[in-house]
Amino acid sequence: MLSPAILIPAILNGVLTGAVYALIALGLTLIYGVLHIINFAHGALLTAALFAAYFAFKVLGLDPYIAVVAIAPLFFAFGYALQRFVIGPASHGDERNVLLVTLGIAIVIENLALYAFHADTRTIDVPAGFDVIDVGVALLGVSRVVGFFAVLVLTLVLWAFMRLTDTGKAIRAVAKEQLGAQLAGIDVVHIYGVTFGLGTACLAIAACLLIPTFYVNPYVGQGFVLVAFTIVVLGGMGSITGALVGGILIGVIESLGGLLFGESLGQLGIFVVFILVLLVRPTGLFGVRA
Amino acid sequence: MKSTIAACAVLASIPLFGASNVTLNFLVVALVVALVGQGWNILGGYGGQYSFGHAAFFGSGAYVTAVLQVKYGLNAWFAIAVGIAAGALVGAIIGFLAFRSGLRGSYFALVTLAFAEVLRIVASVTPITGAGVGTLIKLDMRPEAFQFQSRAVFYWIILFLVFVSLLIAGRLEQTRFGAWLVAIRENEDSARALGVDVFAIKLRAMILSSAMTAAAGCFYAQYFLFVDSSIAFGSWISVEALLAPIVGGSGTVFGPLAGALIVRLLGEAAKLVAGDAPGIDLAIYGAVLVGVIAFAPRGIVGLMAALSARLRANIVSAADGSGKHG
Numbered sequence: 001m002l003s004p005a006i007l008i009p010a011i012l013n014g015v016l017t018g019a020v021y022a023l024i025a026l027g028l029t030l031i032y033g034v035l036h037i038i039n040f041a042h043g044a045l046l047t048a049a050l051f052a053a054y055f056a057f058k059v060l061g062l063d064p065y066i067a068v069v070a071i072a073p074l075f076f077a078f079g080y081a082l083q084r085f086v087i088g089p090a091s092h093g094d095e096r097n098v099l100l101v102t103l104g105i106a107i108v109i110e111n112l113a114l115y116a117f118h119a120d121t122r123t124i125d126v127p128a129g130f131d132v133i134d135v136g137v138a139l140l141g142v143s144r145v146v147g148f149f150a151v152l153v154l155t156l157v158l159w160a161f162m163r164l165t166d167t168g169k170a171i172r173a174v175a176k177e178q179l180g181a182q183l184a185g186i187d188v189v190h191i192y193g194v195t196f197g198l199g200t201a202c203l204a205i206a207a208c209l210l211i212p213t214f215y216v217n218p219y220v221g222q223g224f225v226l227v228a229f230t231i232v233v234l235g236g237m238g239s240i241t242g243a244l245v246g247g248i249l250i251g252v253i254e255s256l257g258g259l260l261f262g263e264s265l266g267q268l269g270i271f272v273v274f275i276l277v278l279l280v281r282p283t284g285l286f287g288v289r290a
Numbered sequence: 291m292k293s294t295i296a297a298c299a300v301l302a303s304i305p306l307f308g309a310s311n312v313t314l315n316f317l318v319v320a321l322v323v324a325l326v327g328q329g330w331n332i333l334g335g336y337g338g339q340y341s342f343g344h345a346a347f348f349g350s351g352a353y354v355t356a357v358l359q360v361k362y363g364l365n366a367w368f369a370i371a372v373g374i375a376a377g378a379l380v381g382a383i384i385g386f387l388a389f390r391s392g393l394r395g396s397y398f399a400l401v402t403l404a405f406a407e408v409l410r411i412v413a414s415v416t417p418i419t420g421a422g423v424g425t426l427i428k429l430d431m432r433p434e435a436f437q438f439q440s441r442a443v444f445y446w447i448i449l450f451l452v453f454v455s456l457l458i459a460g461r462l463e464q465t466r467f468g469a470w471l472v473a474i475r476e477n478e479d480s481a482r483a484l485g486v487d488v489f490a491i492k493l494r495a496m497i498l499s500s501a502m503t504a505a506a507g508c509f510y511a512q513y514f515l516f517v518d519s520s521i522a523f524g525s526w527i528s529v530e531a532l533l534a535p536i537v538g539g540s541g542t543v544f545g546p547l548a549g550a551l552i553v554r555l556l557g558e559a560a561k562l563v564a565g566d567a568p569g570i571d572l573a574i575y576g577a578v579l580v581g582v583i584a585f586a587p588r589g590i591v592g593l594m595a596a597l598s599a600r601l602r603a604n605i606v607s608a609a610d611g612s613g614k615h616g
Contacts, residue, residue: 038396040342090584095395096340097583100536103342104583107529107576114569218569222525226407229400265415271408278401279391 009138010255016144018251019151020209024224025231025243026155027202033238034175034195035083037098042228043221044106045200047113049075049207050216057124057211064126065146068208072201079200084193106221114218121217147209154205155244158198162240171195175238227254230274236284245285294456294543301449305442314441318513320554321448322506326527327534327546328455329503334532335540336462337495338475340395343402344503344531346384346409349522351377351504352511356425357418366436370508377504378497380409385496389489394478403528410523424518427511436512444513451509452547455502459543471495472541503531526572533575537582539589548590553578 024046031039049071056067086105091097131142162168173181174191182188214220231250235242250270258266277284305314326348334340351373358369388401413419420426431437438444462468470491473481482488511517530553535541538549556578557571564570586593 038400086580090580092583092587096338097587099340099342099396099399100532100583101580103529104576104579107579108573109576111569111571111573111576115564115567115573119568226404233400265411268408268411271404271411274404275387275401275408278393278397278404279387282391282393282397 004137006259007256009140010259011252012135012138012140013144014252014255015248016140016148016251017255018248019148019244020206020247021224021227021231021251022244022247023151023154023202023206023209025228025235025247026158026240027199027206028228029232029235029238029240029243030158030202031196031199032232034171035098035192037087037095037102038229039196039199040099040102040225041082041105041109042199042203043223043225044109045075045079045221046203046207046224047216047218047221048078048109049200049204050211050214050220051113051117052204053208053211054122054124054216057126064124064208064211068205071208072204075204076197076201078197080193080197082200083196084189087196088189088192110218110221117218119217119219121215123215124211126212141213143209143212150205150209151244154202155240158202159240167191167194226274227270230270230277232284233274233282234277234284239284242284291457291460294453294460297544297547298449298453298456302446305445311441314445316554316558318441318445318448320550321445321452322510322513323530323534323554324452324547324550325448325455325506325509326503326531327538327550328452328459329499329501329506330531331535331540331542331546332459332462332471332502333495333499335535335542335545336459336468336475337471337492338478339492339495340399340532341402341499341528342399342532343384343404343406343528344500345523345525345528346402346406347377347381347500347503348507348510348527348531349406349409349413349517349519350380351507352517352522353413353419353425353507355508355511356427356517359427360425361418365434366512367434370436370505370512373508373511374501374504377507378501380504381496381500382493385493385500389492389496406523406525406528410519413523414519419517419519422519424516424521427515427517429515437515448509448513451505456543456547458498458502463543467491467494475541529575533579535589537578537589539591539593542589542591545589545591552590 024042028039028042031037031042052071052074053064053067056062056071057064060067062070082105087098087101090101126143132139133142133145162172170181170186170191171194173184173186174188174195178188181191227250231243231246234249235244235246250273253269253273254266257269260266261268301317304317309317326344329347330341330344354373354376355366355369358364358372359366364372384402384405388398393401414422429437431439462471470481470486473484473486474488474491478488507522511522530550533553534549535546536549537553538547539545553575556574560571560574582589588596
């Protein structure tokens with residue numbers, strides 16, 4: 001029943017999907033690693049970014065791969081402002097409050113989208129959307145392959161940014177020892193904003209990579225929330241490598257699960273992995289115990 | 291105790307003044323949310339364990355109530371009793387797994403959310419729950435079948451359940467169990483160091499909390515005579531479960547009831563202003579959640595206590611002031 005002719009394309013497609021999952025999880029893990037908060041608004045922000053990419057194409061006629069140049073900085077600014085002026089002040093530095101504030105923001109974004117754009121599912125048709133590459137063992141969508149390599153490059157860029165630039169070093173300093181960083185003259189509130197902005201910008205890029213072959217509706221982000229959390233928990237909270245490996249792993253699990261058990265039960269595989277990892281090894285594959 | 295009886299007596303008299311069916315329907319749903327919220331409050335408000343997946347218990351109660359009647363022809367009252375027990379069992383299993391693994395804070399929130407999602411997906415595909423179509427309870431307007439001609443009867447039943455939940459929460463504040471629970475919320479490690487059996491206390495709170503929430507689910511199924519996966523296990527109920535107590539004042543007896551009434555009124559007001567457009571009421575809920583945490587972290591109950599304390603202080607200082615002049 002499961003000949004390699006079916007299995008190999010399923011695995012390859014899982015890897016490609018998983019790479020975009022990894023980018024979404026990268027934003028989440030970055031925010032967690034520095035602010036030590038779980039951002040429940042992550043899915044809703046992805047929805048917002050998908051809508052932005054959708055309207056950039058429909059209204060302005062911009063190809064998502066071009067629009068990303070504008071959307072990513074826009075979402076960086078949005079994320080920065082959200083952390084600095086809403087989440088930070090509203091949560092009074094309590095972890096439980098952060099959970100609730102980000103949940104509240106998610107509800108607001110999703111339902112404003114529902115109110116403004118209705119529940120319709122929308123797609124765009126870009127020229128490259130249907131092109132495929134024949135790699136011998138499988139046919140792969142061009143935009144998905146582009147997405148895969150874009151994510152690899154971005155992960156490298158992000159990694160280099162964290163290692164080599166002053167801002168990156170400041171982010172890592174705050175992540176390690178917030179008080180010490182503050183004493184050394186780092187503006188922690190600013191760094192928090194920058195980190196949240198970077199995480200949100202990752203979402204914006206992921207949205208531009210997704211939209212050619214994906215759809216958008218007000219609830220689309222919800223589906224990604226638990227997937228992204230699963231990846232982050234699996235890879236280890238705060239680990240960039242973990243997010244990449246975890247993302248690809250989850251992409252493959254989802255793809256094979258869908259193949260073996262059908263679409264809706266295939267999703268179950270992800271949640272089962274999630275619950276098992278949380279129960280058995282909450283620090284994940286690459287994480288260290290806090 | 292006295293204030294609980296007084297508040298419920300006032301609420302119980304509402305149908306006697308000829309409230310319309312629309313008003314009663316509004317109150318019934320608000321009281322369902324109050325009951326779910328009280329369930330959340332026991333675990334989250336007093337115990338500090340924030341669950342994002344109370345839909346798991348609400349849905350288990352609702353589905354068991356419906357399925358036992360429809361597929362097995364059992365009596366409604368019996369089905370409801372089993373539904374509450376089933377909700378408590380689901381709570382015990384999730385609580386056992388999560389607390390045994392030492393999951394706290396955001397991890398606990400995530401794992402409860404994941405369990406609720408698993409149940410939602412399972413319910414949306416398995417035949418016994420009616421899969422995607424849902425389960426319809428047959429119309430049978432007899433008290434034996436827990437169906438009543440008058441909405442007022444449903445209203446009094448849910449009010450009675452809320453009354454019981456208020457008594458339980460009130461009792462909690464006076465018992466050692468409640469004190470241990472609050473100690474865990476304030477500082478789990480210190481509580482453990484002082485000899486509190488943290489695991490057992492959290493598990494007991496989880497079971498009590500999930501049974502209460504399941505009771506609301508059972509009632510909901512019987513009131514609307516319909517259950518499907520997005521109603522029973524959908525995220526809406528998990529959100530309302532925590533919204534009501536937090537807006538009202540988490541870790542207080544009356545917080546969930548006050549919060550449920552306010553939140554539901556806000557939702558209705560939003561619909562009046564913006565028309566029946568989907569989304570606007572929920573968007574306002576989200577904004578209220580953020581606003582309450584930012585400006586009134588102890589909720590409406592806490593706000594009122596602070597206001598009355600200030601008022602009293604003003605009166606005292608005013609009296610002192612006049613005393614000096616005289």
